[in-house]
Every structure is written in structure tokens, then in C-alpha cells.
Amino acid sequence: xxxxxxxxxxxxxxxxxxxxxxxxxxxxxxxxxxxxxxxxxxxxxxxxxxxxxxxxxxxxxxxxxxxxxxxxxxxxxxxxxxxxxxxxxxxxxxxxxxxxxxxxxxxxxxxxxxxxxxxxxxxxxxxxxxxxxxxxxxxxxxxxxxxxxxxxxxxxxxxxxxxxxxxxxxxxxxxxxxxxxxxxxxxxxxxxxxxxxxxxxxxxxxxxxxxxxxxxxxxxxxxxxxxxxxxxxxxxxxxxxxxxxxxxxxxxxxxxxxxxxxxxxxxxxxxxxxxxxxxxxxxxxxxxxxxxxxxxxxxxxxxxxxxxxxxxxxxxxxxxxxxxxxxxxxxxxxxxxxxxxxxxxxxxxxxxxxxxxxxxxxxxxxxxxxxxxxxxxxxxxxxxxxxxxxxxxxxxxxxxxxxxxxxxxxxxxxxxxx
Ligand code: AMP
Numbered sequence: 248x249x250x251x252x253x254x255x256x257x258x259x260x261x262x263x264x265x266x267x268x269x270x271x272x273x274x275x276x277x278x279x280x281x282x283x284x285x286x287x288x289x290x291x292x293x294x295x296x297x298x299x300x301x302x303x304x305x306x307x308x309x310x311x312x313x314x315x316x317x318x319x320x321x322x323x324x325x326x327x328x329x330x331x332x333x334x335x336x337x338x339x340x341x342x343x344x345x346x347x348x349x350x351x352x353x354x355x356x357x358x359x360x361x362x363x364x365x366x367x368x369x370x371x372x373x374x375x376x377x378x379x380x381x382x383x384x385x386x387x388x389x390x391x392x393x394x395x396x397x398x399x400x401x402x403x404x405x406x407x408x409x410x411x412x413x414x415x416x417x418x419x420x421x422x423x424x425x426x427x428x429x430x431x432x433x434x435x436x437x438x439x440x441x442x443x444x445x446x447x448x449x450x451x452x453x454x455x456x457x458x459x460x461x462x463x464x465x466x467x468x469x470x471x472x473x474x475x476x477x478x479x480x481x482x483x484x485x486x487x488x489x490x491x492x493x494x495x496x497x498x499x500x501x502x503x504x505x506x507x508x509x510x511x512x513x514x515x516x517x518x519x520x521x522x523x524x525x526x527x528x529x530x531x532x533x534x535x536x537x538x539x540x541x542x543x544x545x546x547x548x549x550x551x552x553x554x555x556x557x558x559x560x561x562x563x564x565x566x567x568x569x570x571x572x573x574x575x576x577x578x579x580x581x582x583x584x585x586x587x588x589x590x591x592x593x594x595x596x597x598x599x600x601x602x603x604x605x606x607x608x609x610x611x612x613x614x615x616x617x618x619x620x621x622x623x624x625x626x627x628x629x630x631x632x633x634x635x636x637x638x639x640x641x642x643x644x645x646x647x648x649x650x651x652x653x654x655x656x657x658x659x660x661x662x663x664x665x
Contacts, residue, residue, distance in 0.1 A: 255370065281389065296324075338540060377547060407495050409517060410499060471500065529551060530548070576617065577603070578628045619644055639651070
């Protein structure tokens, strides 16, 4: 029997992992410049944590969680998102006691029982940040700016932010009533289950992918009609900050996000090349979440970015793919040079240059072939005369260009030829 990765999951193969590492490194480097520190949380949590935070009516809780009873009889769930576990940890370890503002970042797998398609998996990977402890629109702007800078750094020319404000409880209640009124005659003809779902969370009718629902929602009230003054001021100030930072955005009333915990600001960055699963990332403000999880009222804002989706969207012009994985393959041209070849590989590595050499007593020709196969940038050949003169023949494999270099000058020679 031949095993396969479970449906909706995928392996990251050695030929692809450098693309992942590049995104992860770039993200970590960027967020640390803003003072974010990494937090790592377990792969599973108490089920109740996600029910409480995402909300009973969210897609995640109502149909996507990988929940099981462990051998001790506890209900646990593989984490479907990174925010609730980060906040659980923040509260458990009293991180808020030491600093009023905490900037956290994470890198995590998420598990959601979804129908797999391009850009949508049952196990996916996210990078994320949480800026905990500030109600200022400057905090929202920082999270959005950082997100945009990340996409620019990895090669998106003009990432556009879709921005909306969901207001607070009162706004949401009024808006729900307005939507249900607008949809009433359509809802009458729907199945009991669909009707019940829409009534539980009418906001989801707004971001439905169904053309029928989209057509039905045309002309419905907009949430901006109901925003309270504080929310309106916050939203306006955020837009001013984004203008000031030169970030392009579009106010998009259809962005409501699938999780119940958002307040005021929500945003996404989308990419056309992703097809139906067009969101590269999703984020927003969640001022009630920490209190909901048993902490003091603490205003916060965050974002989660999908790694797979960024990689799919970047596929077309992926510079990183062109970078050779190996700089130097050291070739021993005769038996007596084998020790020296090993030693040279060691020296190169301590100079920060990746290097390999033959382990299996291959012939000279087979070693050069191996260097080609590994897509090394250079074959470094040590023959009898090179050994005697402490030199190396450097062969650039892309075009066969060949020169001799002294051992001492080798790092500089390789640099000059790259
Ligand atoms: P969310 O936590 O739903 O706001 O998702 C944030 C981002 O994570 C999305 O914009 C996607 O890029 C990514 N993402 C979420 N769910 C999946 C999934 N099932 N498969 C792949 N990427 C996902």
C-alpha cells in the first residue's frame, strides 16, 4: 500500500522549501524592525477557546474545526487560527502586566475542515501579528502598513488594501435588522437551515460568493449608514494615517470577515491571480476579544497572512526560484585530492559559502555531472597541479567559464564571478 498525504494537506518538498523560508525570514525580519516578538503556542487548545472567540455562528466553529476527545476525556481542537491561542497565552502569562502595549508575531499551521481547492486547504500556514493594548487608529495603521510592506518586499508591486469598518455592537444590531428586512422575501423561499444560518449571522450574506445572494443583496443598506460617531472618527483617522504613509486602499463595504470578534476596522489584501480564494490576508481590530476570554478590556488589532496564497500569487515571477541552492561543489580530480577537497568545503562553509563534495568516490566526470545536477553555481576542481600550487580551478557551471584562483582569494573570486 502506498500512503498519500491526507486530503487538503501537502508536503513542502526540498525543491520548494527555500521559497517558504524566504517568506518566513522576510516576515520575521520586517516585523522585528517594528518591535514585534515571536510567540509560539501549542498545536491544539481547549475547544471552548475557539467557540468563545470565533463565535458559534462563524464558519470555523459551526463546521470547520478538527475537534476530538482526548484519552482524558477533554475536548480539544487543532488550532484553526492564531489569534485566540496568542491571546490565551498573553493572558495566562500576564504579558499585559509588564507592558501596556505588546507586539507579538507568530508563524503557525492552521487546521480547518474545508472543501479543498486552489488556495484552500485543510492544513494551511499563516504568519501573523497582534498589536495588543492600543485603541488608537495609529495601531490599525501600523498593522496595515506592515502588511503592505511585507507584500511589497516579497514582490507584489501594488498591493491594495480593502478596508471597512464594522462599528460596534449597536451599529451591528441595527445593520443586522436592516439586512434581514432587505432579504426577507428572499429568505422566505430558502431552506430552513439556510434561513436559520442567515438569521444567526446576517452579515455573512454580504461576503457570500453566491451570485444569487450577491444579486439579492444589491441595494441593501450599508454598514456605514449606521456607524456611531466614535467609529466614524476612528475610521476617518485611520484613512488619514494610511494616506500619510502612502498606502493605497479602497473602502470596501463587502469586507465583513468570517470571525465574530472584530470591532470597527476590518481589512484584506486581495490578489487577482488567486481566483475564488482571493484573500491574501485578513485582519482587523478586536477590542472585545480579550475581555471575552476573561481578561481586562484591552483594545487590540491584528492580521493573519496565508503563506500558501502568497506563494501561489508570486509563482509567475518568482525571483527566489532562480537563486542556486548550492554555491560550490568541490571536485577531487584524483584520489590524492579527496582530503583536501573535504577541507576546502569546510573552509568555504566557515566563510559562509555553501559547499558540498563527493562522498562516494565518484570519478572526476561523475563529480562534475553531480555538481550540475545539484545546480551548484561553481565546480571547484582540485587536480595534481592545483594541489601542488595551492590553487583551485573555478568553473562557473552556467556558462563553463573557467579561471584559476589561489585558495586565499577564493571567496573574493567566487563573489566576483557570481
Ligand atoms: P482568516 O484567519 O480566515 O482571516 O485567514 C487569513 C488568511 O489565512 C487568509 O487570507 C488566507 O490567506 C489564509 N487562509 C485561511 N484559511 C485558509 C485555508 N483553508 N487554506 C489556505 N489558506 C488559508
